[in-house]
Amino acid sequence: MKKCMFVISFFVVSFSVTSQTKKKTTLIWDTSYSMIDKNISKEIHFLNTYFSKNPNTSVQLIKFSNEVILNESFDIKEGKWERLKNELFNSIYDGVSSFNNLLNVKGDEILFFTDGNESIDDFPAFFSNPVQIISSTGKAENSKLKKIAKLSNGQFIDLSNEQIVEVSNRVSLKGVVEDISGPLSNVTVISKQERVNTVTNEKGEYEITITKGDIVEFRYIGKNTLRVKALKSKTKNVLLTDGRGVLDEVTVVSERKEMVNTGNRLENKDKIGYSTQSIGEEDISHLDTDVKRAVKGKFSGLKIQNNTATDDVDLSQFLGRGNNMSILGNQYGLIVMDGIIISETDSGIGNSGNGSKGIISKTQFVDKTTHINPDNVKSITYLKGLAATNKYGTLGVNGVLLITTKTGSPDNGVNSKKKIKLGTTPTYNEDVVAISNNLPYMSKLIKAKNIDEAFNIYLDQRKLNKTNVDFFFNVATYFKNWGNEYLLKRILSNVLELVSKNDFSTLLALVYKYEENHLYSEAIVLYKRLVEYNPKVTQLYRNLAIAYKRNGQFKEAQNVYNNIDRNLYKKASDFSGLLKSINYEYKNLVALNKDSIQLNLVRPFFKDNITYKTRIVFEWNEFDAEFDLQIVNPQKRYFNWLHTEKDEKIRLENEKNHGYGLEEFFITSKDIGKWIFNISYLGKLTGNNNVPTYFRITVYHNFGKANQTKEEKIISLVDLNKKLNILTLDIK
Incomplete structure (x- = not known):
C-alpha cells in the first residue's frame, strides 16, 4: 500500500x-x-x-x-x-x-x-x-x-517495481468452464480492454483479475464465444454451447466476418493484425461532389486542408501521420485505386524538378483525383502505421487511402488473374532465394498468399523463436523477396534488440547481412558502433572502408585507407595480417573511382592497379573458428586448407589477438572451368558451438577492371564435421 x-x-x-x-x-x-x-x-x-x-x-x-x-x-x-x-x-x-x-x-x-x-x-x-x-x-x-x-x-x-493499481478498481473472476460433456481445458479467457488473458486448466478452472467494467470473453474452437461484463468479484461458472457465434449474457449476436480492403485483397478484419478504418458507399452522400469531400472528416488522424484563394487542395495532399515530423521529406500520403497507385504528391523541399535545392517546390502531382466519381466508389479504406508500411514499404509511411470502385473491386484471393501494376503491391519471387524447407517457420511462411498473412505468420512464429538470431536473418531475407525493404530492415534490426553491445560476433554477422542486402547506410552506422566498442579489431576498419565504397562514399573510404596506411588508428591492433587485402582494395578504389576521390592524397604505390579474372574473399565472424576448406579445380584435383589450431596455431593466435578472420583466393584467365568450394565446420575454440558461425563469401568478377561485378552470400554453419558445398563457380 x-x-x-x-x-x-x-x-x-x-x-x-x-x-x-x-x-x-x-x-x-x-x-x-x-x-x-x-x-x-x-x-x-x-x-x-x-x-x-x-x-x-x-x-x-x-x-x-x-x-x-x-x-x-x-x-x-x-x-x-x-x-x-x-x-x-x-x-x-x-x-x-x-x-x-x-x-x-x-x-x-x-x-x-x-x-x-x-x-x-x-x-x-x-x-x-x-x-x-x-x-x-x-x-x-x-x-x-x-x-x-x-x-x-x-x-x-x-514502474517495474511499483504497484500502482488501486485495488478498489480491480475485480476478480474465477470459476469453471464446461460444455454439455463436462469441464473444458485450454479455453482462452481474455479481457477486451486490457488484453489480459489466461487459459483453463485440465479441470476447466480459470481465474482472471481485470479492471471493473471490462468485458471478458471465453473462446474455444467450435463453441460460441461468451461475453461477460465484470462488475464485481465473484465466482462465474460458464457453459459454452456449440456454434460459431458471439453471445453475451442477454443477447445472441450472430457471427459476421467483417472484410476490409488491405490493398488488392479483401481480408477478415480479425485476422490481419492491424487497425484499419473503412467507409462504404452508404457513407458517401449525394452532396459529396468529389472524392475529397467524401473522405473529409471520416477518418481519425487524416487531415485535408481547405482550398486557398490561389490553389485548390487535392485529396492527394492529405496528411496522414502529423505534419511536424519531417521538414525536408514528403508529408503527403499515398492514394491507390483498384490496386494501382494513381496519385502521390510531394511536399518535400528541393523537389521542384529544376534541380535547385532548399526551395519548397510547388505541388507535384502524379495524377489528380478530381476525375474520381464519388457515385462509382464502393469503399474507401485508410491504412496507417504498420498496416500501410508492411503493404507499401516506404511509400506508405504517411498513410494510404485505398479506393475501391464499383467497376474494379479488389479480389478475394480466389482464382484471380488480375495484373497488378509493378511497384505497387510486392509479389514474391520464389526463384530469388532458395528457402530452407527443413525450417518449420520457413515452411509456414512460404505458404502465405499475401504479405499481410506472411507478417502475421512471422509474428506468430516469433513467439517460438524470440532469441533465435538465425530466425530473424532468414525471415528478413524472405520478406526481401516480397520487395519490401522497409520490412527487411526492421526485421533484421530486431537482432540489435536481442544482443548487448558486447556481443561482437553476432553484431558482425548482422552487419554482414546488412551488406548482403545492400543496406549499406545501416552497415556503416553499425560498423562505427563496433569500432567505438572494439577499437582494437583491425578488420572493422577495413570493412568500414568497403562499406563506404559500396555506398558511394568514396572519399570517406579513401580516408579510412589513408589512416590505415599512415598508422593513424592508434587504438587498433596490428594490421599486418590484413595488409595484403587492404592494399588490393585501396588500389581497386583508386583504379575505378579516380574522379570521385582526392588523387593528390594517394601514394604512387596505390595507383598501380591489380587485375584478376576472379577474386574470392572468405570472411568469418568468429575469429577462432576451425574449419576445413576444400577447393576443387576444373581438373577434379583438390587441396584442403585446414584452418585449425593444430595446423595453423600461430595464424589463429594472430587472428584472435588482432581481430580478423579473412582469406582470399584468385583465379586467373587460364584457370577456366568449374571450381567447387566445400567446407567442413569444426567448431570454435571458445564459446558456444550451438551458436552458428557465419561465413561471408564475396566473389569479384573481372577484379580491377571497368566491368568489375560482385556477388555475395552469407552461410550459417552450426553442424560439426559435415561437408557442405558453399560455392560453385563456372569460369569462362
Whole structure:
C-alpha cells in the first residue's frame, strides 16, 4: 500500500491541472522489440491516473521503432481516452529504437515510454520541454534516463517495481468452464480492454483479475464465444454451447466476418493484425461532389486542408501521420485505386524538378483525383502505421487511402488473374532465394498468399523463436523477396534488440547481412558502433572502408585507407595480417573511382592497379573458428586448407589477438572451368558451438577492371564435421 500511495502522490504534485486547462501532451510510445515484455497494464494504469488529473488534454501520440510509425492527435475530454487506449493496446513491437526523429518533439509535457535501449543512435541528451520518462520493463537504462529527465525538468519513473493499481478498481473472476460433456481445458479467457488473458486448466478452472467494467470473453474452437461484463468479484461458472457465434449474457449476436480492403485483397478484419478504418458507399452522400469531400472528416488522424484563394487542395495532399515530423521529406500520403497507385504528391523541399535545392517546390502531382466519381466508389479504406508500411514499404509511411470502385473491386484471393501494376503491391519471387524447407517457420511462411498473412505468420512464429538470431536473418531475407525493404530492415534490426553491445560476433554477422542486402547506410552506422566498442579489431576498419565504397562514399573510404596506411588508428591492433587485402582494395578504389576521390592524397604505390579474372574473399565472424576448406579445380584435383589450431596455431593466435578472420583466393584467365568450394565446420575454440558461425563469401568478377561485378552470400554453419558445398563457380 505504501508503494501505491507514493505513485499517487507523485501524480498529484506533478500532473494536476484545473479542468478548464487544455493541456498539450506529447506521448512517445516505443514499439521496438525490446519493449515486447513490458508491463502494459502498469503503463495503462499510469495513464488512467494521468488523465483523471488532466481530464481535458490534447495528446499527440508518436509511435516509433526504426522510424516514426504513427503520429496522430487525440482529443481527451472529461478523462475519456478509450480511442487512444485502444491504439496503444494494438501496438506491434518490432524493430530497433531509433531516436533521431524525436529530437524536436514539443508539448507542454512529454510522456516518453521506453527502456532507452541505444543500439543504432543515442537517446536525446535532453528535451526542451519537461519530460517524464516511464519504463516498466525492468531492463531500462535507469541511471542515464534519470539524468536526461532531470536535465529536461522532468522525472524518470520506474514502474517495474511499483504497484500502482488501486485495488478498489480491480475485480476478480474465477470459476469453471464446461460444455454439455463436462469441464473444458485450454479455453482462452481474455479481457477486451486490457488484453489480459489466461487459459483453463485440465479441470476447466480459470481465474482472471481485470479492471471493473471490462468485458471478458471465453473462446474455444467450435463453441460460441461468451461475453461477460465484470462488475464485481465473484465466482462465474460458464457453459459454452456449440456454434460459431458471439453471445453475451442477454443477447445472441450472430457471427459476421467483417472484410476490409488491405490493398488488392479483401481480408477478415480479425485476422490481419492491424487497425484499419473503412467507409462504404452508404457513407458517401449525394452532396459529396468529389472524392475529397467524401473522405473529409471520416477518418481519425487524416487531415485535408481547405482550398486557398490561389490553389485548390487535392485529396492527394492529405496528411496522414502529423505534419511536424519531417521538414525536408514528403508529408503527403499515398492514394491507390483498384490496386494501382494513381496519385502521390510531394511536399518535400528541393523537389521542384529544376534541380535547385532548399526551395519548397510547388505541388507535384502524379495524377489528380478530381476525375474520381464519388457515385462509382464502393469503399474507401485508410491504412496507417504498420498496416500501410508492411503493404507499401516506404511509400506508405504517411498513410494510404485505398479506393475501391464499383467497376474494379479488389479480389478475394480466389482464382484471380488480375495484373497488378509493378511497384505497387510486392509479389514474391520464389526463384530469388532458395528457402530452407527443413525450417518449420520457413515452411509456414512460404505458404502465405499475401504479405499481410506472411507478417502475421512471422509474428506468430516469433513467439517460438524470440532469441533465435538465425530466425530473424532468414525471415528478413524472405520478406526481401516480397520487395519490401522497409520490412527487411526492421526485421533484421530486431537482432540489435536481442544482443548487448558486447556481443561482437553476432553484431558482425548482422552487419554482414546488412551488406548482403545492400543496406549499406545501416552497415556503416553499425560498423562505427563496433569500432567505438572494439577499437582494437583491425578488420572493422577495413570493412568500414568497403562499406563506404559500396555506398558511394568514396572519399570517406579513401580516408579510412589513408589512416590505415599512415598508422593513424592508434587504438587498433596490428594490421599486418590484413595488409595484403587492404592494399588490393585501396588500389581497386583508386583504379575505378579516380574522379570521385582526392588523387593528390594517394601514394604512387596505390595507383598501380591489380587485375584478376576472379577474386574470392572468405570472411568469418568468429575469429577462432576451425574449419576445413576444400577447393576443387576444373581438373577434379583438390587441396584442403585446414584452418585449425593444430595446423595453423600461430595464424589463429594472430587472428584472435588482432581481430580478423579473412582469406582470399584468385583465379586467373587460364584457370577456366568449374571450381567447387566445400567446407567442413569444426567448431570454435571458445564459446558456444550451438551458436552458428557465419561465413561471408564475396566473389569479384573481372577484379580491377571497368566491368568489375560482385556477388555475395552469407552461410550459417552450426553442424560439426559435415561437408557442405558453399560455392560453385563456372569460369569462362
